Structures are given as structure tokens and as C-alpha cells.
């Protein structure tokens with residue numbers, strides 16, 4: 132909710148121009164964007180013909196029916212979404228979404244062939260091993276016995292909207308534990324911006340960007356970093 136529709140489209144146009152960046156065009160990095168619901172059709176048009184994917188920031192746990200104000204997975208698919216965010220810290224904290232609802236929403240995403248971008252993270256700052264245990268439990272709870280493609284977004288609540296991301300050692304420990312224990316792709320979010328991917332190296336599979344990607348130039352800089360990392364690996 133930082134952007135108007137007009138700014139969303141302007142940002143998307145600038146980012147669509149980055150689709151020819153070697154990181155994306157060469158298949159070294161994947162980029163998805165998750166605009167507000169009403170902007171999804173127009174944003175999908177902007178990115179048509181590019182490898183950039185579009186998704187939503189939330190979905191209803193049910194597919195259709197009497198759920199006024201909600202948006203279901205089938206409609207998101209119909210609009211061209213490939214991804215959907217589930218269980219963001221703000222959904223959990225401000226709107227009371229508990230682990231049971233996050234699990235139902237994750238299942239709804241997979242049922243509708245949407246890749247869940249499953250947000251996990253410890254609410255308060257605790258040592259990295261405790262944070263990792265918390266996040267492993269959150270992913271296990273959300274997935275249950277479900278299988279399918281999933282992107283885990285590790286976002287410690289205390290690092291969202293902050294001046295700085297969590298310390299690199301903390302991020303690397305939690306993401307490494309999630310990858311090793313659960314075999315999932317893990318991206319880091321929470322005040323992520325240019326420079327962080329280089330500092331984290333291959334301990335994460337990518338970044339989940341918020342405020343520090345509001346300037347499209349920053350997205351280009353991060354793609355430069357992704358390319359450098361890919362060339363070095």
C-alpha cells in the first residue's frame with residue numbers, strides 16, 4: 132500500500148525494461164512482482180512477453196462462494212498470476228491470521244497452481260538457532276503433507292520496515308537451516324536492498340524486496356549482484 136495505481140504502473144514499466152538484463156534474460160535470476168489486487172491485470176499487461184512473473188499479496192483460503200471482500204485463487208489464476216504471498220507478518224499481526232489459516236491459504240495456492248510465497252519469521256529478536264526452529268515449525272505447519280513448488284520468504288518481523296536488514300550471520304543461519312532441513316527455496320526479506328545479496332552470497336536463494344526496491348534503479352543494481360554471484364558460482 133505504498134504505491135498508487137499510477138505509480139505501480141510507472142514502476143512496472145521501468146522494471147519491465149530490466150527484463151533484458153543478463154541476469155534475467157540469461158536465466159540466472161527469476162523476478163516476480165506482487166502488486167495490490169486492483170493493479171494485477173494492468174501489471175500483467177505491462178510484463179506480458181517478459182519472463183517477469185506477477186502474483187498477489189494474499190488469497191482467500193476458499194476458492195469461491197460467500198466470502199465478501201476476499202479474493203480467491205481461481206480468480207488470481209484467471210488474471211494471470213503465477214505466485215501468491217501467504218502469511219505475511221502484517222497479515223498475521225494486524226489481521227489475526229494464525230498458523231491454521233496460513234496452512235489453508237497455502238493449500239489454496241497449491242490447489243490453484245499458484246506458487247505460494249510463504250512468509251515465515253520470528254516475531255521478536257532471538258538468537259539465530261531459536262529463530263530457525265521457529266521458522267522450520269512455521270513452514271512444516273503451513274505445508275503439512277502438501278507438496279508442490281513453494282518459495283519460503285524468511286522475514287524476521289523485527290527487521291521489516293527497519294533501517295537495516297537482520298545481520299548476515301543471522302539470515303544465513305536461518306535460511307541455511309530451512310534449506311537443509313526442508314529442501315525448500317528460501318529468499319530473505321526485511322529491509323533488504325542493494326548490497327545485501329552480495330554480502331549473503333549463496334546462503335539465500337534470493338531477496339524479497341520492499342521499500343528499498345521502490346526505486347527501479349535499485350532493482351537493476353540487485354540484478355547486477357545476482358549476475359555477479361551466478362558468474363562466480
Ligand SMILES: O=C[C@H](O)COP(=O)(O)O
Pocket residue numbers: 286290291292293320321322323339340341342343
Ligand atoms: O513485503 C515486504 C517485506 O515485508 C519487506 O518490507 P521492507 O523491505 O520494506 O522492510
